Amino acid sequence: MKDPGSALKKLLARPKMLVMPGAFDAFSAKLVEQAGFEAVYMTGYGVSATLGKPDVGLATMTEMLERAALIANSVNIPLLADADTGYGGFINVIRTIQEYERAGVAGCHIEDQVFPKKCGSMKGKELIPAEEMAGKIKAAVDTRRDKNFVIVARTDATAGYGLDEAIRRGRLYAQAGADAVMIMAPGPPDDMARFNRAMSVPTMMIMGESELWVRNLRMVPNDELQKLGFKAALYPTSLLFAAGGEMRRTLQQLKEKGSTEGIMGQMMKFQEVTDLLGLPEIYEQEGKYRS
Helix, strand or coil: CCCHHHHHHHHHHCCCCEEEEEECCHHHHHHHHHCCCCCEEECHHHHHHHCCCCCCCCCCHHHHHHHHHHHHCCCCCCEEEECCCCCCCHHHHHHHHHHHHHHCCCEEEEECECCCCCCCCCCCCCECCHHHHHHHHHHHHHHCCCCCCEEEEEECCHHHHCHHHHHHHHHHHHHCCCCEEEECCCCCHHHHHHHHHHCCCCEEEECCCHHHHCCCCCCCCHHHHHHHCCCEEEECCHHHHHHHHHHHHHHHHHHHHCCCHHHHHHCCCHHHHHHHCCHHHHHHHHHHHCC
């Protein structure tokens, strides 16, 4: 996609909130695009799951970067990619931004956890000093070659540190040059609105099934999130959880019935998959060069 960062910035600047489902590979990203979403998010939780590991900092920068490049080059909508903590200190962040920008993503987010980090819905998260994180954001901003490459600062401060600390950190990160601030688990709607009122840059909310399953909070609908002031809502794990559930049901059917015929109506058809993957275009290219 040409100039993905500019495209993402325009989506964040409009009045309508942007909704970004999380993709964990190129196939799921293509489904996001086909469904009509205007941008896609690469989920670190999902990528870690495809590596057979929990999201506790075990996915390396190289593994995440490879996946980001595959996704970015498979769709024509901007990709915002998870870059975890930047994979180290200031120098690591510099290389991370260089490589992610080269991969063709629209932007990435860096979080203020210590390394090794944990998924935002897990227990035991610890944060680095806010001033250190602000230095990371400044390093990221100074490194990018394209001013439209979107640098998002994520704070996990609400769990264990409180909303006031999340607000302080968000403001500090915006002052360091972040194009947007992402918050994890801000709490009830009143707290969400308070956080957004305190920010000078667009805000992003991580919204997913873990709000209900882990924190026993209701999943706030997108129209309400927009009214609360968010410019983007991310759904990192929805496709992963849905895919896992369907694959498990298919395996149970195969084991118990000896065939998948009884559930084929729930599956994507062969033609649908090959069309999604661009087989008609491949045939057209072959015909163009065949004598």
